Amino acid sequence: MKTTSSLFLILFSLMIIPLTMNAQGCVAIRHFSSSMGNELEGNLLRKGDFQAGMNYRYFKSFRHFKGTEEEPDRVSNNTEVINYSHSWDFSLNYGITDRLYAGITIPTVLNERSSLYEHGREERNMTFSRGLADIRLGVGYWILDPEKHENGNFAMGLGLKLPTGNYNATDIFYNVGPENSSQVRPVDQSIQPGDGGFGLTVDLQFYRSLATDLFIYGGGFYLLNPRETNGIRTFRETLSPILQNEAVMSVPDQYAVRAGLGYNLSSQFAASLGARFEGVPVEDVIGGSGGFRRPGNVLSIDPGISYMRNNFSINLNVPVAFRRERPQSVTDLETERITGTPRNGDAAFADYLINLGISYRFGGNRATFPEIESNSNLPFIE
Template sequence: MKTGKYAVALLLAAAAAASGRAFAQGCVAAHSSQHTMDELVTDLNDGASGGFNIHNLILNIGYRVFNSNKYFVGTDEIARPTAVRNHQNIFDIGVEYRLSPRFSLVADVPVFNGTRDQIYPPSGVYQVSGVGDLTVGVQSWIFRPPTENGGNIAVSMSLKIPTGIDNATGSALYQGQIIKATADQSMQPGDGGWGALLATQAYKSFWRTSFGYLQGQYLSNPMDTNGVKTFRTQPGQGVMSITDQYLWRAGLSQGVPKIRHLAVSLGIRDEGVPAHDLIGGNDGFRRPGYIISLDPGVMYSYHRDVISINGPWALARNREPSVPELQNHIYNGDAFFADYTIVASVSHHF
């Protein structure tokens, strides 16, 4: 009992420390959420999955924060005497209502608050707060939990509704005057387009307290641009693009000996914005790119709550050229990234 209390205190302290850490994407505008995988904490259920099926409602609250200041051109980090300071807090509120052990209704809404100290025209400090784009959909497990082989696969499809503001502005200095200018694309809570979010998660037990896991999602935005001006002078980049986004992670989870309900994990994480959308046009301004990270994590369950903390550390970063940049013979785009990420979340089963 005492070791359990110590573990809770340790995880809560780590979550508090996360408020000063970085979210890896930086200027690359990927706002993908990451929910807890409660099935990986096996002692919670005395077996794989199924222990929470009697509770119909699950609330998941996540938090991320970043301060991006590492300047990249393509895959090369370049030192600069001045840097854009992009600080953003991202809260994520997810709800799952289980209609049966296999089928659920799911909804998710992000909440953004951030500042960007921008040195290029229109220069200034931009501050943006607001609700992001809501997603609502359905999820199904392929096999009815709990399964005999200690594994399962879930798939989900959600509609992305453009509830977030996509034309937030800030005070900036432009041609010697203080004006209200459009904030950078990475600061916008929404993108102005309807979309479809496809997602999956899977796990498989190897022995009693060891699991392999996989999470992935792809946001498809068929609309081309949203008409919001960027104040950029480069050809083809005068308005914002409505971009696709993706996130996937995979790895192994291992229960900690002699500490019930505690598990550690290690995996690989990849997230980013593609240069070409799956459906629709690729015009307007976007920052395509990706970041691949080593993804250590820890999970702890206590009664009906699960705490999850991950700290991905960047292994590779790449700011790829967009379609308008390639059309104008710009073969290496630029963006600011961070070195590492802290992703913290808590889920409660009612």
């Protein structure tokens, strides 16, 4: 017979599987995660419960790909683009009822980008961006009654992404003006804090007990961004006349899916191992897909470990990429048709992503959901 703390640990261990889209490289416009935050356990709330959390993420992208083929000469020739990305998600979730929950995620970012081609190809220089990113609001609902389906459940959610992040962050670019002078220009879209569009997110998450202390989890989200472009100039047309169709920034959709196994190691520690697939599509589901974007996707192995004590929890997971792809964009295909020459832009990807989360539950009924008696059957036990 399990204890309440053991149940809480199993539920909390799902936190190490963040439903996150953080774009391991310069594929996505900016860091993004589901509107309901990054932890399933944060959505298993009693009526009146709050859970506050903070997630920190970091990656360094520098490996260039066209299609699924890496371009190792970019690193050996010192022409690679390097992005350093730091992001902090501050979230608060609330149990409206035992099955209906709501949440807000307030993200902040600090980005750094090093390149040659953006500075006249004469010398390597840095550009920066920082500040508030796009705030997300959302609601979700557990489809099955948790008290009657303790061994597994699934939830569906809807969210709204607000264009609160700056999508016209600027910095100094060198050797690009008259007589190789410097100019203030918008930074690359991969480090813009926001994208400039209202978005709608849909998400799904589930868990199921397989045996004592062992469970399966999964879920995913899709961000619908109806706005086609945000009007911000990229200056890519100054690099080559054939890039005229990439002169303004696109506002692309994004998505992420993940699944895996979790295991309760002890009364305070849990571990998991899963896979995640995330990316930016070539074309949006709703609205046009013109303007400049770097579509791409990453398939990663996602190990993690977590620790819980009372209402406090901390988790660490490190997704490691083993397949990266930068497909042809809409503008690549347009240019190929016009010129008759094959074209596939490249993108830089990271080898791994570091994700560290901290959360605390308070208010309402602090017993972990579902509330149980000491002699009752618990979730995750067949």
